[in-house]
Amino acid sequence: xxxxxxxxxxxxxxxxxxxxxxxxxxxxxxxxxxxxxxxxxxxxxxxxxxxxxxxxxxxxxxxxxxxxxxxxxxxxxxxxxxxxxxxxxxxxxxxxxxxxxxxxxxxxxxxxxxxxxxxxxxxxxxxxxxxxxxxxxxxxxxxxxxxxxxxxxxxxxxxxxxxxxxxxxxxxxxxxxxxxxxxxxxxxxxxxxxxxxxxxxxxxxxxxxxxxxxxxxxxxxxxxxxxxxxxxxxxxxxxxxxxxxxxxxxxxxxxxxxxxxxxxxxxxxxxxxxxxxxxxxxxxxxxxxxxxxxxxxxxxxxxxxxxxxxxxxxxxxxxxxxxxxxxxxxxxxxxxxxxxxxxxxxxxxxxxxxxxxxxxxxxxxxxxxxxxxxxxxxx
Ligand code: KG4
Ligand code: ZN
Numbered sequence: 148x149x150x151x152x153x154x155x156x157x158x159x160x161x162x163x164x165x166x167x168x169x170x171x172x173x174x175x176x177x178x179x180x181x182x183x184x185x186x187x188x189x190x191x192x193x194x195x196x197x198x199x200x201x202x203x204x205x206x207x208x209x210x211x212x213x214x215x216x217x218x219x220x221x222x223x224x225x226x227x228x229x230x231x232x233x234x235x236x237x238x239x240x241x242x243x244x245x246x247x248x249x250x251x252x253x254x255x256x257x258x259x260x261x262x263x264x265x266x267x268x269x270x271x272x273x274x275x276x277x278x279x280x281x282x283x284x285x286x287x288x289x290x291x292x293x294x295x296x297x298x299x300x301x302x303x304x305x306x307x308x309x310x311x312x313x314x315x316x317x318x319x320x321x322x323x324x325x326x327x328x329x330x331x332x333x334x335x336x337x338x339x340x341x342x343x344x345x346x347x348x349x350x351x352x353x354x355x356x357x358x359x360x361x362x363x364x365x366x367x368x369x370x371x372x373x374x375x376x377x378x379x380x381x382x383x384x385x386x387x388x389x390x391x392x393x394x395x396x397x398x399x400x401x402x403x404x405x406x407x408x409x410x411x412x413x414x415x416x417x418x419x420x421x422x423x424x425x426x427x428x429x430x431x432x433x434x435x436x437x438x439x440x441x442x443x444x445x446x447x448x449x450x451x452x453x454x455x456x457x458x459x460x461x462x463x464x465x466x467x468x469x470x471x472x473x474x475x476x477x478x479x480x481x482x483x484x485x486x487x488x489x490x491x492x493x494x495x496x497x498x499x500x501x502x503x504x505x506x507x508x509x510x511x512x513x514x515x516x517x518x519x520x521x522x523x524x525x526x
Pocket of ligand 2: 284
C-alpha cells in the first residue's frame, strides 16, 4: 500500500490531495482562482502564479491535517511539472521539491496531461490498457491511445483552439462570463441548435485532428448580426428571441442574417448551435480515431469539457456504436484537481525525479507524434 501527496498548479486551480494505492482519495483541497480572473475574462498568468504562491503551502498543510497525517505518512510527493502556465507550474513544483527535501521522500514530476489521461483509472479499477482517450480541456484537445503508464500514442490534436477554449470564447462573445463552458452548456439547454447554421471544421477529413477557430469566428458573426439587428430595431420594440418567431425556423447562415430585421435566433440558439457543431466535430473525429486504431478496451473522456452532459451523452452513444464501454470520471476528477496528480504518482510509485527537474511549459505526452499540417504553436 502506498500513499502519495499530489500538488497541482498548472492553470488556475491550486490543489493538493492524498491518494492511496487502493484508489482512495484520503483528502483533497482545491482553491479556485475564478474570482481573481473573472474581471479579465480569462486566466492572467501573473495573477495565477501569485495566487498559487500564496495558497499552496497552507493548502498542503490543510490537506495533511484533514487526513490526520504528516509527511512521514506519505511515500512520495508528486507535482505537476508541466505543461501549463510556467509561473504556476514552478510554484507547485518548487514547493514539492522543498517538501521532498525536508521529508526525505521521493519527488515524482508529473505531466499534467498524464494526470488527466490516467484519472479514469482512479475512478474505475476495471479500466485496462489500452484505451482510447479523448482529452478535452481549456488548454488541450487530443485523442490518445493510452497503452500504459508513460506510453501514449497521439492520434489527433487541434491545429488551433482547444475545445474548452472554444466554449470559453463563445461564452465571452455571448457575454456569459468566466469560466464559460458551464455557462454555455446551461444556456444551450434553452436554445434550438437548428436555428444558426455554423461550420464544422475538418469534418470528414482523413486524420482525427480538430480545428475550432473557424467555428468561434462564425459564432462571433452570428452574435454581431444579432446585435446589429437589435440596435436597429430595439427602438421599435422588436424582440430577437427565437420563440417570438416560430414561423422562421430555417437555419440562418452565420453573419448573413440581414439587418435591420431581427435574425430569427436568440443568444440561447447561438449557444445551442455552437455546442451541437462542436459535438458533431468531436464525434466525427473520435469515430475516425476509433476506426483507425487497434481495438481499445474502452472509450474514455477526460479534461474539463468532459463535465458537459451533452458531450458525454454523444460519446456514450458513439461507444455503443463500436460495442465499447464508455468511461467518464466523476465531474470533480474531470476538471483540474490534485487527486489525478497524486494518482499518477501512485501509478509511478518507485520512481523518483531529481530535485533540479525543470518545469516544462510544453511537454507532449507523445514526443514522437508527427507535427500536424497547419498547426499553430498549441499543437
Ligand atoms: O481540465 P480543466 O479544468 O483545465 C485545463 O486543463 O484546461 O478544463 C477547463 C475547461 C474550460 O475551458 C471550461 O470552460 C471547460 O473546461 N468546461 C466545460 C464545462 N465545464 C468546464 N466546457 C463545456 N461544458 C462544461 N460543462
Ligand atoms: Zn487540465
